[in-house]
Amino acid sequence: MAGDRRPYARDNDQRDSVKRRSEARQQSASGAEKGATRRAKFVSNEESVENKLKLSTIGLVKLEEFQRIKGELEEERQRAAANTLARSAAKDSDPEAQPGKPTKKQRTKNKQPRAVLSFDDDSGDDNVVANKPRKNPDVDTSFLPDAEREAGESQQREALRQQWLRDQEVLKQESIEITYSYWDGTGHRKQATCQKGWTIAQFLNQCRSQVPELRSCSVDNLVYIKEDVIIPHHYTFYDFIVNKARGKSGPLFNFDVHDDVRLENDIRVEKDDSHAGKVCERAWYERNKHIFPANRWEAFDPEKTYGSYTIRDSKQGASKRTW
Template identity: 30%
Template sequence: MTSRFTSQNKTTQQRLSTHTVGLVALSDFRKRRAEVIEQQEREARDAIATGTPLDTPERSRTGTPDDNTDVSNPRKKKKKEKKVAKGRGAKLSFADDDDENEGDENSGQGGDEPKDGEESGEKKLKFKANSSVSVVPRAVTKAALRREAAERETLRREFLMRQEAVKLTEIAIPFVFYDGTDIPGGVVRVKKGDFIWVFLDKSRKVGADLGVGEKANARREWARVGVDDLMMVRGNIIVPHHYDFLFFIMNKTAGPTGKLLFDYVSEVSESTLPKRSVDEQAVKSASTQPAVNSLEGALDDPTFTKVVDRRWYERNKHIYPASVWQEFDPEKDYQKEVRRDLGGNAFFYS
């Protein structure tokens, strides 16, 4: 018979020694060991449910360390054992009681104090104006809006006045008639706001007055010539009729050689601004016109501006210098262009 003082529950090692007799493979041993541990845990749960005391297997006996046990820190291990003992109702004394109590008191004192994050979360944040910003926005009121609208209107009128003054400013353009050779043509007076065809029409009248041409009835021939039959060649650029001089002056358009096509001033001085309306200023300027030699551009090189018969150009456009003339293209950058002849050969001179 079994002694009553003998434990009825076998340890893990005892059960393994019974169930692993004759095993050879390590996998079989692990499988049996897992089954034994599972059986012991099941018996422990049943004993707790029925209230029967049972010597449950400990993790230390199975060789499997507890997940919550930190082997490297024996201090935490002792504290855990103390908590387990208190849970079972045993009054035990440990040497670390004083240390733990001090830690609890410190933690209690620290827990009563609110954290920075909690304190900042409870208080409402107040934003103040940035004093480093130099520009202070103005209040948008009806009076401020009317004042800004009046200022814009004043600036718009001043700009239009200046633009009209620039357009009405007269300039002088010396030129030559060209039919393979330079024929002196004189100087034409135009305004910066005039179109190119206005200059060609005045040059046609100059040609008729001078009788330019080899024929005896040159004046009659010039009378038959229309503006569309003439071309203005500025440098090597054929300027279209529908452009005005102000376009080239304001944009400072340069030709292939880097020289401005129309090098005139794009602004007017305060003394020359019109004080009266445009019509009155035009009448006044018509009655008291300055001499053409005193106008801006009167001393320019006349050979830079050529008046050419379009029919002559169509017959000789394959011959130099007409072969290098090209019609003006506002989208083209002539400064980056490589000048070439009709055969595609690049010019090595400016």
């Protein structure tokens, strides 16, 4: 049995050695092919230049011609190497740049516009971008600040103010007829012509020239009473006319006088008719201010509202009525 096993062992050893030798040959062949490929990469340019030089210098060629052709081929090889280097550097800097694949910049440029939310019909083109909203020319913008408009309005207001002042000056120059009564306990009717812009002091000075009893008195010693109100000397007739001022028993701005507004008219209805003003000496007023009619007189107060006039009814036990 031992003799039978030995031939089988030798056969196995032979098969193993043959297998190992075949694998070694295959490995050496593949290594040789890889080395040849690497060498071909590095010497391809050299061989191409040499081949071109051989093809360009067939036969007898002068040394200068040979050197010129060789220099041109070297320059061409260097240019090709430089182009290859530039392409490899561009690939390294932009890894996405692959042949046939668009770059990032190109993809951004070719990117479709984002869809815009719209409630219109879907039949329209989805790629149409909504128009930018425009201003409505019919909207009222008068409330917005506008320097040019404000300057124009300011000029217009100033022009109107100047026109109003001119109109008031014309009004002050108008003449009025004033009926008054020199009062020394009894009335003596007189009339004086003056301007609306005159002060009470100017009016009293003219009264002095009309009443002989007052010529010896100065204006400061005279008193003017209108509608039971003592008028200060610095006021003008224009002030009462414009402001429609009134006294205790009637308006101060009417100077036309009637006999008595309460004799033929309803006493419950006040009229714009005016009573004649009184001019008297201050000394007489001081002596008689405790008796009628001087006891009703009081100094004019522009802040006071005198309201409606009052009368006494003797039949009702001297009770006071007000309308």
